[in-house]
Each structure stands twice: as structure tokens, then as C-alpha cells.
Amino acid sequence: MPTTGGRSPVMSDVAKVAGVSHQTVSRVVNGHPNVREETVVRVRRAIAELGYQPNSTARALVTRRTNVLGALAVDTTLFGPAQTLAGIERAAREAGYFLSIVSVDDLSPDGVAEALDHLVQQAVEGCVAITPQRELAHALAALPGPRPLVAVEGGEGAGFPVVGVDQEQGARDAVRHLVGLGHRTVHHVAGRADWLEAEARVHGWREELLAAGHVVPEPLAGDWSPRSGYELGHRLAERRAAGEEVTAVFVANDQMAVGVLKAFHEVGLRVPDDVSVVGFDDIPESAYLTPGLTTVVQDFTRVGTAALEVLLGALESPDHADTPVDRTVPAVLRVRDSSAPPSA
């Protein structure tokens, strides 16, 4: 068996064993036509014999293509971002790309700049950014960074394509469902005020209520956490106890809905008999809460896939980078047991 003296084999080692030049090895490795079948076989055999692995760094240097895509994630600890990231990863791998991730903990301009720099240093060919916060989306637009870039759930009009779930439509569907059940108004426990998704859901909720000719109560500002849902649930219960008409609540995510449910349970408010509750996200637990939570499903996998599709498109035809692509994934209402007509 041929040896390379301890170091890992390079292309010319394979060439030597196969009795050809290293260019021919390169042709075989890259599947070029115009190589004699017999030569291909000989080279293949030499490759297998030596356990040769092409050096991707050397290839990248000359082709100027690193084959790596970047993902800028905000908090992969949250359900949505984690799901989306998984979808992106899978789509990237299937497209033959490597995926390098960097999460940004620090949302200050400096923090974001540093994260972007991390990606640029790595010479990613493109990047998808999960940018749910308004601040982040703006920083991204202003800063130099990897291009092309597509944003997930970021704000529109920032100069790059945006892919995301139709938050407003999802919120409207939730409210319409509740209104259709006969509720005369719907309260809202909102997500973090600095998140664009929270804003869009507030907007959809308000618009739908207005369209139905109903009163729009003051929304309660949460932070996505079960704890905030719990606290605001108690706040709503107090309002109800004080005489306000609280018969239906649209909660901006399922985790907060868990807290709302607990608060209502503690004060003896029955769901859905006394108050209906609708969430957003459809986390795995939602169907198995008591009662099963009516919610708005976001298909994060599809968002991830769509984001990568748009990115790949921009990579292939940089000129058409602003071609209109299908960037919005519909949200789907899933009715379970936590919503019902108001009791008479």
C-alpha cells in the first residue's frame, strides 16, 4: 500500500499512484467529461486506496467560492427561531452548502456589527438573518455585512428580501374566529414590544376588531414568557372582576397562553366557559394543555426553506436579487377546546 508519510494525501499523491497528472485527478474529482473511462477507474481506485479527501480550502481559494452560507440567529433558545434555523440548515445541506451560524446576544449596533463581521470574515457566500426585533432589522440594513442577505421575519423595505409568516393575517383569523363565536370584543396579551412579530399581531388584532365594529381594549404588553402571560392573565382577571367585559383573549404566543391559563385557573375562571383563549405558534404542548389550546400555526420549516430558496435565487442571479418571490407563508388557525361562544 502506498503511503504519504503520515501527512494526509493530496491530489498529486493520487496522481502519482494512478500514473496521471494532478489535473487529471482534478477532472475526475469534479466529474468533468473528456476523461477516458479507464483513466477514471484508475484514478478512482487511487483515491480510494489513499483515502484521499479534496482540500476544500485550496479549492475555495481558487474558485472564490467557499460553499458556506451564514445564519445570523437571534435567540435559538426560543421555539420559533430554533425551528426556523433547523429548516434553514436542512435546506442548505440539501443544496450542497455548509451552514455557519452565529447568534447575536448583544443587540446594540456594536454587537450586531461584530456578529456580521464574524460572518464576513468567514467569507460566507450569502446569509439569512433571523431578525425579529425592529432594532436588529434596522441595524442590519445600515451596516456593511455579508451579501446577498435575506431576512426572516424582518421588516420590509430594508433593501433585502424578507421571508416570513403572515403575522397580521394569523392575528386577524384568530380574532375573526373569536368574534364569529359571538364575543363582543377580544383582549390581547402582546409579545415583546420591540419585536416586529408582536407589532404585526397587535396590528392584525386591532384591524380585525375595528372591521367588525367592536371596541378595541388596551392591549397588555408581555415578553413572550409564560411568566408574563401568568401576570397579565391575573391582570385580565382583575379587570373582569371589576366589571369589564373580558370573555375572549388573543395571546401573542402559546408560552404566554400557558401562563394565562394558569392565572385564570387560579382565580376560578373557566376556559372556555367563562373566557376563551387563543394562542399563536402551536408549540408541541398546545394540544395537550387543559383545555387543548386553540392557536395559530406557523410553519417554521417552510419559512426556513423559503428563506433559503430566495437566498439561492439571489446567489444564482445577483441581478434579479429583487425579483418578487413568494415570501409570505400563511398562518393557519387550529381550533381546539379553549375557544367557545361566550356564556349567556
Place this chain on the structure above:
Amino acid sequence: MPTTGGRSPVMSDVAKVAGVSHQTVSRVVNGHPNVREETVVRVRRAIAELGYQPNSTARALVTRRTNVLGALAVDTTLFGPAQTLAGIERAAREAGYFLSIVSVDDLSPDGVAEALDHLVQQAVEGCVAITPQRELAHALAALPGPRPLVAVEGGEGAGFPVVGVDQEQGARDAVRHLVGLGHRTVHHVAGRADWLEAEARVHGWREELLAAGHVVPEPLAGDWSPRSGYELGHRLAERRAAGEEVTAVFVANDQMAVGVLKAFHEVGLRVPDDVSVVGFDDIPESAYLTPGLTTVVQDFTRVGTAALEVLLGALESPDHADTPVDRTVPAVLRVRDSSAPPSA
């Protein structure tokens, strides 16, 4: 302003502007000593002026260091793996490395081999593998792949360091808590049989029960999902209705515990009055379930950090790569409202 005619500036462009050789630019970029202060200033200025970014690919080719670490993840959609990955990412970034992730959907030897190959192709300098399934851990040990490698929650004795939470101790603590409350036995809803963590929790549960001189009931095999918890919860309720003594249940994760809680609620079994329930993981929802779930906390962030520490150690001293550094992060019982003494 100097131009580079459209292409991005390279080291020799900077050299020209600064009036030095490109080697001197290299010295400045890499912070080498023995460069005249005035020269440093000139070079720095030229770098800023041109917006020069060193080409990491070219550097990697000659230094043979890519500065990228790999992460092999199994299902980043699950709570634990996602958290761990986030911890690894942060630790890698702080150590100055890039992190490339590849998730493996297909657990067959071929699927795992492909995922490993993806990492090898990328010339990662090291890799951490989140390998909760027995099969995956074994495949990893048998297959060629990136080295050094550290496994998270993988099986011991596979030839590489393993970092993880002490599952068995966590399970024992949960059971001891329940037994200490006065329960004469504790039932168990287990996780997926092919997961090492599920196995370790079963083992800890059994050992503790045995140590306390109690009967060990047949465990019920779930799959981590709320749905399986729900179905098995009903199974347990039936057993109880049939006269079996079911007063305490240790559920292998919180998501299944959610399902168990729902099942018990449906048949009118009160928690903790009739049956105590203890989970595992401490997902964000757990404190806000009804009742608040007693559970075993896993510090995934710490696991991720520890994994990277071990990997970095192996990178620095390859000779001591097999030093026994199997690191174990303790699990911590968090008592809430779902566990209480058995009713008389």
C-alpha cells in the same frame, strides 16, 4: 482614493498604498512584533482606506487551520439539543472559532456517515456531537470522521470524551423525593427506548426504588412527545382504576408530563392530591402548568460550555486527547406543586 478596480482589495493592494511589501502588511495584520511603529500606522491607515479584509481561505490554506469547529446535532427541534447547541455556539464564538452545524435526520449508518463527511469536507478542526441515541453514538465510534470529537450525552467508552448531565442521579433524586414524601412505589413513563438518556433515567429510577426496598412496576415506554405522555397517562389511570397502587409517577421529560397531566385531568384524577407527577428538563412552561410541575433541571448551557472546553483542551494538547475528562453536569431537582404526600 486608491482603487482596486472593482475587485476586493488584497494584501498587496494594501502594501502598495502603504509603500511596504505585502509581508509587512501580513505582520501588521497578525500583530507580529518587530514592526516599526510608524510603519504599523501607515499600514493600518492603508487597510482602513481600502476597507481591506484578510482572505481567511488563503490564510487557512497555508496555516492549515480553518478556525471552524463542527457541531453534529440530532434534532435541534427538541428542547435539549437546541439549548445545548446554543451553548456550544456561544462558547465557540467566544473562543474565536466559527461553528458549522449539520443535523442528521437519517440515523442509519449511511446517514450518519454522510453527516460526518459533510464536516470532514469542511476541514473542521474539531467537532462536538450531540448524540443522544445509542445507535448514533455507536455509529460515531465506528466511522471515520472529524477528530478530535467530543460527544454530548453519548455513551461512555466509545473512544472519545463525553460530556453530559448526570441523568441517573437526576432520576434517583426524583424518585427519592417521591419516596421521601411517603409513596410506596413510583411508576415511570420512559422516553424513547433508543435514547441513552431514557435508558439512564430508567436505570436511576429502578435503582433508587430497589435501594428503598420498594416494588419496581413495569415502566411505560413513551417517545418524549406530549401525545405519548397523554396516552400513557390514560394507561396509568386505567391501571389505578383496576386497583393497582398508582400514587406517584416519574415522567422522563416535561413534554410527556404535560400529556400525563391532561390525561389525569380528563379522568378526574387530581394532581398532586390523588397522584404526584415529577418531570425532567424544566422547560419554560413547567412552572406555569396547573399544577406547577416538579421537575429535574438540566443546565444545557453548562453542558454546551463544558463540551467546548473539553474540545478546546483536546485541540491544544492532542497527546492528552484521551485524558479522562468525561465531564458530568449535575441535575437539580426543582420541587413545585405537582408532588405531595399520598392521600391517606
Place this chain on the structure above:
DNA sequence: CTGAAAGCGCTTACAG
């Protein structure tokens, strides 16, 4: 169908 030459953008000795 195949090989000799050049070069991708750096770093590492080696001189001076």
C-alpha cells in the same frame, strides 16, 4: 483525452 504552467492570497522561513 491529457499535461505543463500560472496563479488564487496568504504565511513562513530565510536573508539582510
Place this chain on the structure above:
DNA sequence: CTGAAAGCGCTTACAG
């Protein structure tokens, strides 16, 4: 303290 030379492992024209 600084520069000329060589080379990392590939791919891309260019010949033949």
C-alpha cells in the same frame, strides 16, 4: 525592522 522567495493544494486556461 523589512523584503525576495517559496509554497500551501487546488482549478483554470492553454497547448498538444
